Amino acid sequence: MRELARVGAGLVALLVVLRDLAVAGYAPAMVPASVIVGLLVVAALAFFRDGLVTGSGVALAGHYLLSLTNGDVVLDLAAPAVGALVVVYLDLADLAAAVPKDRRVDRAFLLASARRTLAVLGIGALAGTAALALALVPWPALEVVRAAGALGVAAVVAVPLILLRRSQ
Amino acid sequence: MTVTPHAGRLLTFAGVTMLGGVLAGRVELAAFGAAAAAVTAVKLARRAPAVGVSVVLSADPVVEGEAVQATVTITADGEVDAASVRFEHSPGLAMPDGAGVATVHVPAGESRDVTVRLRPARWGVYAFGPVTVTWYGRGRLVGGLVRAEAETLRVLPRAEEFAAPGAHPFTRALAGSHVARVSGEGIEPNGVREYRPGDPLRRVNWRVTARRGALHVTEQRPERNAEVVLFLDTFVDRGPAGATSLDVAVRAAAGIADHYLASMDRVGVVGFGGVLRWVLAAPGRVQRHRIVEHLLGMGTVLSYAAKDVSVIPARTLPPRALVIALSPLLDSRATGALADLAKRGYGLVVVDTSPRPLLPPARTWSRDLAQRVFLVERELLVARLGEVGVPVVPWEGPGTLDRVLAEVSRLHARPKVGLR
Numbered sequence: 344m345r346e347l348a349r350v351g352a353g354l355v356a357l358l359v360v361l362r363d364l365a366v367a368g369y370a371p372a373m374v375p376a377s378v379i380v381g382l383l384v385v386a387a388l389a390f391f392r393d394g395l396v397t398g399s400g401v402a403l404a405g406h407y408l409l410s411l412t413n414g415d416v417v418l419d420l421a422a423p424a425v426g427a428l429v430v431v432y433l434d435l436a437d438l439a440a441a442v443p444k445d446r447r448v449d450r451a452f453l454l455a456s457a458r459r460t461l462a463v464l465g466i467g468a469l470a471g472t473a474a475l476a477l478a479l480v481p482w483p484a485l486e487v488v489r490a491a492g493a494l495g496v497a498a499v500v501a502v503p504l505i506l507l508r509r510s511q
Numbered sequence: 512m513t514v515t516p517h518a519g520r521l522l523t524f525a526g527v528t529m530l531g532g533v534l535a536g537r538v539e540l541a542a543f544g545a546a547a548a549a550v551t552a553v554k555l556a557r558r559a560p561a562v563g564v565s566v567v568l569s570a571d572p573v574v575e576g577e578a579v580q581a582t583v584t585i586t587a588d589g590e591v592d593a594a595s596v597r598f599e600h601s602p603g604l605a606m607p608d609g610a611g612v613a614t615v616h617v618p619a620g621e622s623r624d625v626t627v628r629l630r631p632a633r634w635g636v637y638a639f640g641p642v643t644v645t646w647y648g649r650g651r652l653v654g655g656l657v658r659a660e661a662e663t664l665r666v667l668p669r670a671e672e673f674a675a676p677g678a679h680p681f682t683r684a685l686a687g688s689h690v691a692r693v694s695g696e697g698i699e700p701n702g703v704r705e706y707r708p709g710d711p712l713r714r715v716n717w718r719v720t721a722r723r724g725a726l727h728v729t730e731q732r733p734e735r736n737a738e739v740v741l742f743l744d745t746f747v748d749r750g751p752a753g754a755t756s757l758d759v760a761v762r763a764a765a766g767i768a769d770h771y772l773a774s775m776d777r778v779g780v781v782g783f784g785g786v787l788r789w790v791l792a793a794p795g796r797v798q799r800h801r802i803v804e805h806l807l808g809m810g811t812v813l814s815y816a817a818k819d820v821s822v823i824p825a826r827t828l829p830p831r832a833l834v835i836a837l838s839p840l841l842d843s844r845a846t847g848a849l850a851d852l853a854k855r856g857y858g859l860v861v862v863d864t865s866p867r868p869l870l871p872p873a874r875t876w877s878r879d880l881a882q883r884v885f886l887v888e889r890e891l892l893v894a895r896l897g898e899v900g901v902p903v904v905p906w907e908g909p910g911t912l913d914r915v916l917a918e919v920s921r922l923h924a925r926p927k928v929g930l931r
Contacts, residue, residue, distance in 0.1 A: 422539035426546040455616040470549030471542035478538035
């Protein structure tokens with residue numbers, strides 16, 4: 344199961360990188376960025392270090408941002424799907440890190456994990472689409488939107504942390 | 512229950528991408544952050560499980576060679592995404608399906624069983640566990656560790672088949688199944704003689720009386736019981752795993768004890784080695800369990816202390832007890848004690864439990880020479896024990912003791928001449 348999750352995470356990361364390269368039109372600046380991201384992903388999946396996994400996820404997002412810049416994309420409507428894929432990558436990498444090397448693969452566990460991964464993909468895509476739709480609404484003042492965005496970031500990080508601490 | 516790194520990872524990713532989106536003015540990155548935040552929120556909405564674990568063995572005790580199934584049950588009131596079961600166990604407890612970790616998914620309010628087959632290498636007391644379950648709930652945002660204490664598995668020695676139908680050298684004045692050498696009240700006929708005053712009339716043999724013309728009675732031999740002490744040499748244990756000298760001794764002791772206890776005899780055990788352990792001689796089925804439980808604890812304990820029979824409590828070796836010593840004859844303290852016992856007048860038989868072959872094939876001439884010297888010394892030791900009236904026989908299962916018991920009977924039946 345561990346190897347399956349590891350390979351799955353690697354494939355998802357590869358898919359994201361390939362899609363970015365396609366968007367950027369294989370711009371020269373993308374090659375070193377892709378190599379760095381690839382190395383980070385491989386290191387994260389080989390060593391399962393918390394910082395490496397988080398860093399590789401952020402690097403995938405950065406790679407995506409770079410591809411948008413290099414590809415002169417004004418608005419990428421596939422962003423929710425790519426975002427959901429990066430979250431799936433993070434989830435699969437965590438699954439691979441959490442599960443020890445199996446003596447045997449439990450069928451129910453395999454099915455439940457597959458179901459959960461699909462759910463993460465669906466929820467991520469839906470939430471991304473909603474966020475994108477919300478961002479595309481013409482707001483009266485850009486400063487207000489930025490301030491609301493900053494508040495949203497703070498809320499996104501703080502609220503779940505508080506909830507988790509209280510549930511312990 | 513603790514928060515896992517996955518929670519921090521998702522939140523960090525959400526924060527960084529949203530902040531990046533705001534700073535770079537790219538709404539696409541906000542979608543990334545929203546995806547991570549939404550996934551975290553949905554995972555958090557699930558109930559944190561309370562996880563329990565228990566271990567049950569399919570049988571305890573078992574006999575050597577039998578397989579045991581251990582069932583680890585994981586219960587949870589909320590959904591457990593992954594529960595990895597890690598087993599610890601005593602060395603010698605093999606898992607035919609392969610050791611390692613099993614990971615399962617436990618639905619909310621249900622339980623999952625993880626079964627493993629266990630095969631003990633030999634007799635003894637084993638521990639299966641502790642069993643540690645590492646679990647993750649709420650989409651692996653929280654996790655914890657639960658442990659089940661170790662279960663004890665007692666593996667009884669496979670009693671070797673044993674029978675000794677011949678006469679017992681010593682009998683006690685209590686009813687049993689050994690025919691005594693002297694005449695008395697019993698069932699077994701012991702010849703016909705002329706009637707003497709005081710003989711009961713029911714013993715009159717009317718056929719012989721009619722033929723001879725004078726009253727004759729049938730003599731009988733009473734059925735008596737005997738006392739047997741199994742003397743196990745636990746100073747050394749040599750041989751391949753599963754067939755060491757102590758393995759042979761313990762299995763043989765179980766077989767001999769079974770045989771004599773079934774004959775209503777009193778059987779006791781003395782473990783003479785680094786640690787002295789004993790079970791006083793007693794009859795019956797309970798004594799069988801007592802002896803087997805005692806045998807489970809037999810093991811070699813390294814000791815350099817000089818020991819002789821004086822350290823053995825007198826009541827463990829009753830007078831007129833047949834002492835059956837099970838020894839590989841490799842430790843001088845044990846062989847010295849056996850010679851002492853013989854000199855003190857105990858009926859003693861030594862069963863050689865040394866592994867076959869005793870020595871590995873010699874590859875060099877020096878080793879060959881050393882082995883030959885060792886074997887000559889061993890022969891000399893056996894001869895010396897024979898001189899003090901201690902027969903030594905290798906363990907060969909049923910009938911091992913028949914010939915030597917007859918010899919011991921003859922030896923102890925001889926009239927003893929001495930000066931006062």
